[in-house]
Structures are given as structure tokens and as C-alpha cells.
Amino acid sequence: MIALITVGIVAWLLYTIQLKVYQRLWNRNFSVRIDFSCREIFESEQGELLEIVENRKHLPLAMLKVKFHTDRNLVFDDVDGSRVSDLFYRNDVFQIGGGERITRTLSFTGQKRGYYKIMGIDLVSTDLLMTADMAESRKEDSWLYVYPKPFYNEEFQQSLQQLNGEVLTRRHLIEDPLNIGGIREYQPFDTMRSVNWKATARTGSLKVNQRNYTALQTIRIFFNIDDLGVLKKDEAVELCLRICTALSAYFLSQGIRVSLYGNGVDVINGEPVGIEAGAGNGQMDQIYKALARVDTSRERVNFAEAFREKLLHESNGTITLFVSANAYDDLLTLIREYQDMGKEYVWFYPVWRKEKPDLPDWAQAHIRWVDGQET
Numbered sequence: 043m044i045a046l047i048t049v050g051i052v053a054w055l056l057y058t059i060q061l062k063v064y065q066r067l068w069n070r071n072f073s074v075r076i077d078f079s080c081r082e083i084f085e086s087e088q089g090e091l092l093e094i095v096e097n098r099k100h101l102p103l104a105m106l107k108v109k110f111h112t113d114r115n116l117v118f119d120d121v122d123g124s125r126v127s128d129l130f131y132r133n134d135v136f137q138i139g140g141g142e143r144i145t146r147t148l149s150f151t152g153q154k155r156g157y158y159k160i161m162g163i164d165l166v167s168t169d170l171l172m173t174a175d176m177a178e179s180r181k182e183d184s185w186l187y188v189y190p191k192p193f194y195n196e197e198f199q200q201s202l203q204q205l206n207g208e209v210l211t212r213r214h215l216i217e218d219p220l221n222i223g224g225i226r227e228y229q230p231f232d233t234m235r236s237v238n239w240k241a242t243a244r245t246g247s248l249k250v251n252q253r254n255y256t257a258l259q260t261i262r263i264f265f266n267i268d269d270l271g272v273l274k275k276d277e278a279v280e281l282c283l284r285i286c287t288a289l290s291a292y293f294l295s296q297g298i299r300v301s302l303y304g305n306g307v308d309v310i311n312g313e314p315v316g317i318e319a320g321a322g323n324g325q326m327d328q329i330y331k332a333l334a335r336v337d338t339s340r341e342r343v344n345f346a347e348a349f350r351e352k353l354l355h356e357s358n359g360t361i362t363l364f365v366s367a368n369a370y371d372d373l374l375t376l377i378r379e380y381q382d383m384g385k386e387y388v389w390f391y392p393v394w395r396k397e398k399p400d401l402p403d404w405a406q407a408h409i410r411w412v413d414g415q416e417t
Contacts, residue, residue: 057171063101064169068176071098074108076160078186082330083152085191089116093134093146100140104172108134109164110182115154152188155283157309157335160184189330192291193284193412201410202292205388225249260319260359261293265304266345266366266373267338276338278367279306281392281414283333285365289390290329294321302329303352305345306336314343346372353380362387369401378404 079090097103111129118124118132125131138144165178225241227249241249265286267279283306290300301319308315315332317325345366353362353376362380364387366373380387381404389409393399398411 057173060171061169061174064167065174065176067099067101068103068167068169069165069178072096072103073098074163074165074180076108076110076163076182077184079147081185082187082189084189085152085155088149088151089186091116091118091148091150093148094143095136095138095145096143097138097140102139102170103167104137104170105168106136106138107164107166108132108136109166110160110162112160113156113158115152115156115188116150116158116186117153118148118150120148152186154188155190155280155334155336156188157331158186158188187331187334190280190283190287190333192288193281194288195413198285198288198412201390201412202289205410225251260299260301260361261289262319262357262360262362263289263300263302264345264349264353264362264364265302265306265315266364266368267304267306267336268342268345268366268368268370268373275367277394277414278392279338281412282365282367283336285390285392285412287330287333289363289365291326294326297321300325300329302332303349304336305342305348306338307340307342308332309335309337309340312340314348344372346376350376354383357383357385364389365392366390367392369399369405374402374405378402381408 073094073096075092075094077092077094079092083089093108095106095108109132111131114126114128114130116130118130124133132148134146136144160182163180163182165180167176168174169176225238227247236250238249238251263286265282267282269275269279286302286304290302293300299319299321302315302317304315306315307313315336317328317332320328357380362385364377366389369391377387377389387408389405390412391398391409392412392414394414401409
């Protein structure tokens with residue numbers, strides 16, 4: 043009997059000691075990192091998420107649960123231990139010895155454009171006998187860009203080639219202030235610096251110098267993703283962003299400077315998209331990231347209010363491209379005002395199954411229809 047009691051006491055002491063040791067030391071010299079192997083992918087491309095668990099002490103962990111969540115639009119191949127609702131919840135179990143490091147690779151597909159983050163990790167471990175749980179939450183800062191896939195179909199490609207041939211070769215120009223090509227009537231958009239005072243005095247009405255042109259410097263892209271209807275057209279919004287990606291890549295590849303503005307709100311800073319003119323791969327990277335970060339769940343800013351000044355008063359030496367799947371009154375009014383200034387523009391208008399809306403005749407001549415069903 044005494045021996046049995048002694049064994050029981052020893053067992054209880056050993057259990058208590060190991061429990062105290064694990065409660066005190068289980069999370070020391072121990073790291074868990076979750077990161078993406080590549081920080082940028084395109085829509086529909088595959089990526090990899092790495093789970094790296096490292097136990098730098100001698101004490102083994104009989105069971106460790108690593109829990110985290112991310113956006114459901116990252117679709118993982120292996121869904122064991124996972125749950126999908128409004129988010130994707132992952133729960134992985136490890137057994138890790140002292141001084142051991144384990145790396146797991148989880149493959150996924152970036153189903154939708156976006157900027158995705160993993161902000162934290164929840165850890166749950168046990169003592170050696172798995173009789174008690176210990177938990178801890180840790181911060182994480184892993185992020186991934188899923189870029190909008192550049193839009194492409196044969197009809198759109200033909201539109202680009204037509205734009206390049208009919209517009210750029212004809213209007214690849216900016217005013218040369220040293221080369222006067224003629225005199226014309228004053229228009230409300232003319233500046234006082236362009237007035238020819240001698241011709242004005244001679245004719246009795248305001249006359250301005252008409253400049254000759256040199257090479258065009260910049261393509262400006264303005265996108266509008268307002269949707270004031272009852273039924274939200276998510277496909278139209280995403281197609282607009284994919285068209286912007288394709289346009290930017292096309293003109294930057296020709297060595298033309300590109301700027302991009304739009305009323306989609308940035309998920310990081312809460313501001314509408316505004317990228318000033320630039321060229322090269324660095325400019326394309328900025329555009330990719332800006333379009334990926336457009337948060338369509340937030341209220342858009344009013345396009346006309348946000349970009350009227352930039353559109354009407356910063357247009358010298360540019361060709362302007364609009365990308366919009368709607369034609370609300372305030373947008374039409376602004377574009378008509380821009381057209382009445384004698385400015386060149388093209389409007390890329392996404393439609394489905396060639397169901398084209400009824401637009402004013404003055405706008406029709408500038409529109410390139412983009413059928414999203416043909417992608």
C-alpha cells in the first residue's frame with residue numbers, strides 16, 4: 043500500500059512539474075512565421091504560403107495548433123482543417139521536437155484581384171501528456187498583391203491598334219510655343235498668354251495663336267467605377283480595372299509616359315487612385331499595385347468632383363482615355379465639356395453580349411465597346 047501511495051505521489055509530482063515547465067517554457071525560443079513565397083501574382087495564378095515553425099529549445103512540443111485566417115478569394119488546394127465563410131480559416135497541427143524546424147508549403151490560387159494580409163496567428167499547445175492547453179496570439183504582417191489580369195481579346199487588341207494608328211500617329215503631339223501655325227478665334231478654354239494682341243486690335247475681336255505640335259508626352263487614363271444602380275455590376279468594375287491594366291502596359295511598352303486616375307478608393311490610405319505620369323517598369327509596378335488595392339466595398343468618390351480640375355486644366359500634350367461602364371449625367375456633362383474644348387479622347391466602355399446602352403450621338407464617335415463575354 044505504501045509503495046502504491048509513493049508511486050502515486052511521484053507520478054503526481056512528475057505530472058505537476060512537467061505541467062509547470064510547459065506552462066512556463068512552451069513558447070520560449072520558439073517562432074512561427076507565415077509568409078507568401080512571392081508577394082505579387084496575377085489573377086488566376088498560383089501562389090504559395092509558407093508556414094515555418096522553429097523550436098530552438100530542447101523541450102519538445104507534443105501538439106501545436108497554428109491558426110490564422112485570410113481572404114476567401116485565396117483558394118487553397120488543401121482544405122483539410124480549414125473552414126470557409128466570409129473568410130478562410132486555417133487550423134494546422136504540428137508535432138515538433140527540440141531544436142527542430144518544420145516548413146509547410148500551402149498552394150493556393152489568387153481567384154480575385156486584391157491586396158491581402160495575414161495580421162495575426164493564434165497558437166495552442168499542450169503539456170507533454172496533453173492534459174492542459176496553453177494559448178497565445180502573435181502579430182503577423184504578411185501581405186500579397188493579386189494584380190488584375192490585363193484584359194485581352196482580339197476585338198480589344200484591334201481597338202488598341204486602331205487607336206495607335208488613328209489617334210497617336212495623328213495626335214502624337216504637344217504644342218510647341220515657339221512655332222506658331224496660325225491664328226484663330228478665342229475660346230473660353232484659351233489662356234490670356236495665347237492671345238495675339240495685334241490681330242485682336244486689327245479685327246476687333248479676341249484672337250489667339252494656334253501652335254504647331256511636337257511629340258506627345260503622356261497618355262492619361264481616367265477610370266470611373268461608380269455604380270448607382272440597385273444591382274451592383276461587380277463584373278463591370280473588375281473589367282474596367284483589367285482594361286486599365288492592359289492600356290497602361292500597352293503604352294508603357296512603347297516608351298510613352300502614362301498617368302492613371304480613378305474614383306476607386308485605396309484600401310490602405312482611403313484616397314482615390316492618382317498616379318502621376320511616369321514611364322518604365324517602375325511606373326507599371328505602381329499601377330499594378332494601385333489597381334490591386336482598389337476597395338470596391340467602400341463608397342466611391344464622385345468622379346466629376348474629384349477630377350474636373352485635372353481633366354480640364356492639365357491636358358496639354360496628352361491623349362485622354364476614359365474607362366467607364368456607366369454613363370451617368372454628371373460624367374456625360376464632364377466629358378462633353380472636355381470634348382467642347384477641342385480635346386482628343388477615347389472612351390473604353392465595357393458591355394456584355396454586345397448589349398450596348400443608348401448614348402448621345404456626340405459620345406458614340408469616341409467610344410470603343412469592349413465585350414467582356416469574349417475574354
